[in-house]
Amino acid sequence: MNRFFVFVSLLLAANVANAQYEPLKQRADAFPPVAEAFDSKAIVMANTVEQMSGWDRYPTYDTYLAMMQDWADRFPTLCRIDTIGTSVKGRLILCACIKGSAANQSDNPEFFYSSTMHGDEVTGFVMMLRLIDTLLNGYGNNQQYTDLVNSVDIYINPLSNPDGTYRGGNSTVRNAIRYNANYVDLNRNYPDPFGTEPMNPQQQENTAMINYVGKHHFRLSANLHGGAEVMNYPWDSYSSYENPHPYSEWWIEVCKRFVDTSRTYSSSHFRDTYNSGYTAGGDWYVIPNGRQDYMNHFHNCREMTMEISSDKTIESDQLPEYWRFLQHSLVNYIGEIHTFANDVSIESTMSSETLDFYPNPTRDKVFLSNEVLTPLTVYNMQGIVVFQLPAGTRVVDLHNLPQGVYIVRSGHRSAKVIKR
Numbered sequence: 186m187n188r189f190f191v192f193v194s195l196l197l198a199a200n201v202a203n204a205q206y207e208p209l210k211q212r213a214d215a216f217p218p219v220a221e222a223f224d225s226k227a228i229v230m231a232n233t234v235e236q237m238s239g240w241d242r243y244p245t246y247d248t249y250l251a252m253m254q255d256w257a258d259r260f261p262t263l264c265r266i267d268t269i270g271t272s273v274k275g276r277l278i279l280c281a282c283i284k285g286s287a288a289n290q291s292d293n294p295e296f297f298y299s300s301t302m303h304g305d306e307v308t309g310f311v312m313m314l315r316l317i318d319t320l321l322n323g324y325g326n327n328q329q330y331t332d333l334v335n336s337v338d339i340y341i342n343p344l345s346n347p348d349g350t351y352r353g354g355n356s357t358v359r360n361a362i363r364y365n366a367n368y369v370d371l372n373r374n375y376p377d378p379f380g381t382e383p384m385n386p387q388q389q390e391n392t393a394m395i396n397y398v399g400k401h402h403f404r405l406s407a408n409l410h411g412g413a414e415v416m417n418y419p420w421d422s423y424s425s426y427e428n429p430h431p432y433s434e435w436w437i438e439v440c441k442r443f444v445d446t447s448r449t450y451s452s453s454h455f456r457d458t459y460n461s462g463y464t465a466g467g468d469w470y471v472i473p474n475g476r477q478d479y480m481n482h483f484h485n486c487r488e489m490t491m492e493i494s495s496d497k498t499i500e501s502d503q504l505p506e507y508w509r510f511l512q513h514s515l516v517n518y519i520g521e522i523h524t525f526a527n528d529v530s531i532e533s534t535m536s537s538e539t540l541d542f543y544p545n546p547t548r549d550k551v552f553l554s555n556e557v558l559t560p561l562t563v564y565n566m567q568g569i570v571v572f573q574l575p576a577g578t579r580v581v582d583l584h585n586l587p588q589g590v591y592i593v594r595s596g597h598r599s600a601k602v603i604k605r
């Protein structure tokens with residue numbers, strides 16, 4: 186036991202020494218699990234699909250695979266299982282794709298949930314499995330689920346880091362760890378809006394995920410974590426003072442609806458970090474190379490981070506209680522994809538506080554008449570980030586961009602710039 190503590194201490198010391206980009210505050214989920222926490226925990230595993238029927242166990246790795254296959258077999262017109270890729274140890278990273286029969290030839294928007302990129306944050310793993318089961322069994326029986334599945338193509342990846350979760354072997358989630366088999370934090374390993382190089386080479390779990398999301402056009406997504414109960418909306422790379430997300434107002438409404446709904450089922454949750462139950466990620470603390478900002482910045486996908494359980498690895502008999510207070514919020518969040526237009530204009534997010542550029546229109550450069558202390562972000566009219574410049578920049582060079590209108594934002598100020 187003591188040796189383990191020494192090991193953890195050395196590990197943390199080593200991390201601090203190596204970490205150029207380590208945030209000042211550590212997020213609650215930033216620490217490796219302590220072995221004793223597992224020793225005293227009641228963690229019951231399901232060795233068969235049938236043993237998952239009460240949803241009060243964690244599946245073994247084989248049971249997890251069998252559950253996914255079982256849904257594809259039982260609901261062949263509704264559900265397909267994609268293999269996103271494999272982990273370092275060769276375990277499968279799977280995604281259930283749920284499309285209603287009325288949706289087969291439609292151009293429904295695509296939604297993506299993925300969970301447990303931190304292997305020991307396993308509450309979301311089981312919540313996602315149960316969500317798949319609920320949507321499939323509810324289709325044709327429950328109007329809300331039927332409408333949702335008919336109007337949205339729903340992709341659910343329950344387990345992004347199987348090597349971390351099954352670190353203790355395929356038969357248990359006991360001794361799960363945050364990291365993958367190379368001991369890399371997958372949520373510090375994505376391409377970054379700043380161009381910051383991750384501290385480690387891109388891990389194959391993330392390469393697979395990047396390839397998979399590149400083949401899709403996810404409009405709305407979330408990644409699920411544990412270690413806190415708080416809804417974390419973009420950005421993670423900046424504070425909301427430096428660079429508020431263009432759709433912050435929408436995010437806040439979405440977060441409120443999620444938290445309010447869950448609190449009607451259990452008032453004690455989503456209170457351990459902020460009373461509101463939500464925050465802009467960078468206001469909690471800034472992280473580089475995270476998955477959330479990767480999706481927002483590079484894919485024009487609205488992704489948030491849902492921290493759904495204060496305890497990363499809850500006792501298995503607590504799983505039904507977490508489902509009880511989360512299920513309606515998790516289902517409703519998918520429907521939030523209908524609360525913004527597919528072609529939502531970035532222009533509508535401009536504030537009355539303006540940045541003053543000259544000459545405008547321009548053929549190449551525009552100059553800022555006043556210095557700004559926050560980074561500049563240039564968006565095209567589709568809302569996609571074209572590039573960014575650091576705080577203090579006075580010149581924006583547009584000569585490489587196609588002719589057209591661009592929105593430049595910095596902090597809460599913005600401007601429309603015309604490139605001729």
Ligand SMILES: [Zn+2]
Binds near residue numbers: 410
């Ligand atoms: Zn996490």
